[in-house]
Amino acid sequence: MRPLYRLMVFLCVVGLLLPACRPAEPADLVLLNGVIYTVDAKRTIAEAMAVRGDTIVYVGSNRGAQAYIGPDTHILDLKGKLVLPGLIDSHAHxxxxxxxxxxxxxxxxxxxxxxxxxxxxxxxxxxxxxxxxxxxxxxxxxxxxxxxxxxxxxxxxxxxxxxxxxxxxxxxxxxxxxxxxxxxxxxxxxxxxxxxxxxxxxxxxxxxxxxxxxxADVIPPYTVEQYLEGLAYFQAFAHSLGLTTVYIPSLPGGMEEALLALHEFEASGNMTIRFPTAIGVNPEDDLSVVNDLVARRKAEAGGYFWIQAAKIFMDGVLEGGTAYLEEPYLHQPGKGELLWDPQHYNEMCAALDKAGIQIHVHAIGDAATRLALDGFAYARQVNGRRDARNMITHLQLVNPQDIPRFAELGVVAVPQPYWFVVDTYYHQAVEYVGQARADRQYPMKSFFDNRVKVAASSDYPVTWPPNPMNAIEIGVTRTVPRDVPGYVEPDYETPLNPFERVTVEQMIEAFTMNGAYAIFMENQIGSLEVGKKADFIVLSQNILKIDPRQIHNTVVLLTYFEGREVFRHEQFGE
Ligand SMILES: [Zn+2]
Incomplete structure (x- = not known):
C-alpha cells in the first residue's frame, strides 16, 4: 500500500472526514458549528452531531458531519453555542x-x-x-x-x-x-x-x-385529573430548564392517584421526559412490603415511567431539630429523631437488595448517614456484592470517615447544591449545632475526591425554581446567586464551606453522567456519544468559559428529548 492510501484507509477506519467512505444514510438532524461538551470519558468537545430517529449517529467535526446531510435533513446552525447532554435531576418531586x-x-x-x-x-x-x-x-x-x-x-x-x-x-x-x-x-x-x-x-x-x-385528612387528596394537569405543567417547566430525566423520590400521601396519573400520562403518549420513581417504605412496614414493590415494578416496567427504587426516611431535618446527629443539639436536649430501628432497617435493606431493588435514603444528620451506610453494608454481607447503586440524599452533615464508605459500597451521593449557601438556614444551623458543624455543612468536593459518584438534584418543590444553572453556579461558588428567588437573608459574598467548591465540569457531570449512572442508564443517556439517545440542550452562553457568578443568567435555548424538540426559547430564532 502506498503511504497516502494507507493514511486514507486509516482515516476512514477512525471515522474522520472522507464522506466517500461512509454509507450515505442521511440523518434526520445535524448540528453544526457548536461547542458540544460531550461528557464522554475523555470530555471531548465536538463541533457537530448527527441524530437519526432517537439516536446519536455521529459526533465530531463539521466536515465529518457533511456525510449525514441529505435532502430532508434538518440542520441546526449553533453559531458557537454550548451543547450539553439533557440534564438529569436525581431527586425532584x-x-x-x-x-x-x-x-x-x-x-x-x-x-x-x-x-x-x-x-x-x-x-x-x-x-x-x-x-x-x-x-x-x-x-x-x-x-x-x-x-x-x-x-x-x-x-x-x-x-x-x-x-x-x-x-x-x-x-x-x-x-x-x-x-x-x-x-x-x-x-x-x-x-x-x-x-x-x-x-x-x-x-x-x-x-x-x-x-x-x-x-393528613383535613384537605381532600388531589384527583387523578389534577395530578395529570400538574405533571404536564411540570414536564414543560422541566424542559424549559433543560431537564430530560427527573427522578421522583417518593409519591404523595395516598399515592394511588399520583401513580395512576403517571401511568395515564405515559399511556397518553404525551410524556417526553423520563420519570424513574421511588416508592416509600416506612418503619412500620414489615418485610412483605418488598413483594408489593416487586409487583408494582413489574406492572410499570418499560417506557418513560417506571418503579426505580424504595425510598426510606432515616431522620428529619436540622431546622426542625429532628435530623439525627452524632453529637447533641445545642438549642435542645438530645441528638434528634432516628425514624428507624437500626436492626429493622438493616433487614429491610437486605430484603430490598435481595429483590434487586435500589434503596434511596433521606439522611440529613451525620448519624443518620452512618446508619444508612451500615444497612447497605449489612445487605452486602447477607446477600453478597451486588451492583446496587443505592443512593443517599441531602447529606447535610457527614462524618468525613464515612465518605470513603460511599465509594466502597458503590453508593451514589445525591446532594442539593442549591442549598450550599449562607442564608437564614445557615444562621439557624449555627444556633442549633454550633459554628464548627454549621461550617462543614454539605460536602461535595470530598465526595469527588474519594471517587464517589455524585448526582445533583433540586428536591423540587423544596427548591423553586429547580433550575440546574443556579445549582451549577452554587456548586462552584458556594454563594447565593444574585436575583435568584427563594433565599431568605441571602449573603451574596460569604461562601459556605468553600473547601467543598467543585468545578463547572464536575457540576455538569453531576447533572448528566452520574444521574444516568444512578438509574443504570449510563449506556443510553448522560453523554453525547454515538449509539446513545439524542437528549441534548443548547445554552445561551458557554458556562465553561464565563465568570461562574454569571452562570445563573444562562438560558436554555433548546431542549431535545430522544431526537425530538420539546422546548424552544423565544431567543432562539429559526
Ligand atoms: Zn425530597
Whole structure:
C-alpha cells in the first residue's frame, strides 16, 4: 500500500472526514458549528452531531458531519453555542407540579406580614376554594414553637388551612384545621412527632414530623385529573430548564392517584421526559412490603415511567431539630429523631437488595448517614456484592470517615447544591449545632475526591425554581446567586464551606453522567456519544468559559428529548 492510501484507509477506519467512505444514510438532524461538551470519558468537545430517529449517529467535526446531510435533513446552525447532554435531576418531586397550580406559595418570603399578604392575594385569585393548602414558610421567621393558628386565622377564618414549611417537615394549621383534625390539649405527641403547645398544653398550630400525619385528612387528596394537569405543567417547566430525566423520590400521601396519573400520562403518549420513581417504605412496614414493590415494578416496567427504587426516611431535618446527629443539639436536649430501628432497617435493606431493588435514603444528620451506610453494608454481607447503586440524599452533615464508605459500597451521593449557601438556614444551623458543624455543612468536593459518584438534584418543590444553572453556579461558588428567588437573608459574598467548591465540569457531570449512572442508564443517556439517545440542550452562553457568578443568567435555548424538540426559547430564532 502506498503511504497516502494507507493514511486514507486509516482515516476512514477512525471515522474522520472522507464522506466517500461512509454509507450515505442521511440523518434526520445535524448540528453544526457548536461547542458540544460531550461528557464522554475523555470530555471531548465536538463541533457537530448527527441524530437519526432517537439516536446519536455521529459526533465530531463539521466536515465529518457533511456525510449525514441529505435532502430532508434538518440542520441546526449553533453559531458557537454550548451543547450539553439533557440534564438529569436525581431527586425532584415532579408530582408536586399540581401544587404550583393549586397551592399558595410562600417561598422566599421572610415575614409573617408577607405570608399573610400572599395568602390574601391567592384567595382573591381563586374564589370558591373549600380548603387552603400551600407551602414555603420557613421556621427561621418564627420562634422555636413555630407559627400559630391565631396568626393564620387573621387571613383564613372560615375554611381549613394547612401550610407546609419549605422543607415539608413542619405544618402550620389554622383553628378550623386543628378542629377538623381533632387536635386538642389531650392529643398526645405521636412517636417521632411534635405538637407545638402553649404552657397549658393547648396546640399552638405547628405540627412537626410524624405529627403532621394528624392533619393528613383535613384537605381532600388531589384527583387523578389534577395530578395529570400538574405533571404536564411540570414536564414543560422541566424542559424549559433543560431537564430530560427527573427522578421522583417518593409519591404523595395516598399515592394511588399520583401513580395512576403517571401511568395515564405515559399511556397518553404525551410524556417526553423520563420519570424513574421511588416508592416509600416506612418503619412500620414489615418485610412483605418488598413483594408489593416487586409487583408494582413489574406492572410499570418499560417506557418513560417506571418503579426505580424504595425510598426510606432515616431522620428529619436540622431546622426542625429532628435530623439525627452524632453529637447533641445545642438549642435542645438530645441528638434528634432516628425514624428507624437500626436492626429493622438493616433487614429491610437486605430484603430490598435481595429483590434487586435500589434503596434511596433521606439522611440529613451525620448519624443518620452512618446508619444508612451500615444497612447497605449489612445487605452486602447477607446477600453478597451486588451492583446496587443505592443512593443517599441531602447529606447535610457527614462524618468525613464515612465518605470513603460511599465509594466502597458503590453508593451514589445525591446532594442539593442549591442549598450550599449562607442564608437564614445557615444562621439557624449555627444556633442549633454550633459554628464548627454549621461550617462543614454539605460536602461535595470530598465526595469527588474519594471517587464517589455524585448526582445533583433540586428536591423540587423544596427548591423553586429547580433550575440546574443556579445549582451549577452554587456548586462552584458556594454563594447565593444574585436575583435568584427563594433565599431568605441571602449573603451574596460569604461562601459556605468553600473547601467543598467543585468545578463547572464536575457540576455538569453531576447533572448528566452520574444521574444516568444512578438509574443504570449510563449506556443510553448522560453523554453525547454515538449509539446513545439524542437528549441534548443548547445554552445561551458557554458556562465553561464565563465568570461562574454569571452562570445563573444562562438560558436554555433548546431542549431535545430522544431526537425530538420539546422546548424552544423565544431567543432562539429559526
Ligand atoms: Zn425530597
Amino acid at each position: 415532579a408530582t408536586s407540579g399540581v401544587s404550583d397550580i393549586y397551592e399558595v406559595a410562600l417561598y422566599g418570603i421572610d415575614s409573617l406580614e408577607g405570608y399573610q399578604q400572599a395568602i390574601r392575594a391567592f384567595l382573591e385569585d381563586k374564589p370558591g376554594l373549600t380548603a387552603l393548602q400551600g407551602a414555603g414558610w420557613v421556621n427561621g421567621v418564627f420562634g422555636p414553637k413555630g407559627p400559630t393558628a391565631a396568626m393564620l386565622d387573621e387571613v383564613v377564618p372560615d375554611i381549613p388551612a394547612v401550610l407546609y414549611s419549605e422543607d415539608y417537615h413542619s405544618v402550620w394549621l389554622n383553628s378550623k384545621a386543628l378542629e377538623l383534625a381533632g387536635i386538642t390539649a389531650e392529643t398526645p405527641d405521636p412517636p417521632g412527632g411534635i405538637i407545638e403547645r402553649d404552657e397549658k398544653g393547648n396546640p399552638l398550630g405547628t405540627l412537626r414530623e410524624t405529627a403532621m400525619d394528624l392533619a
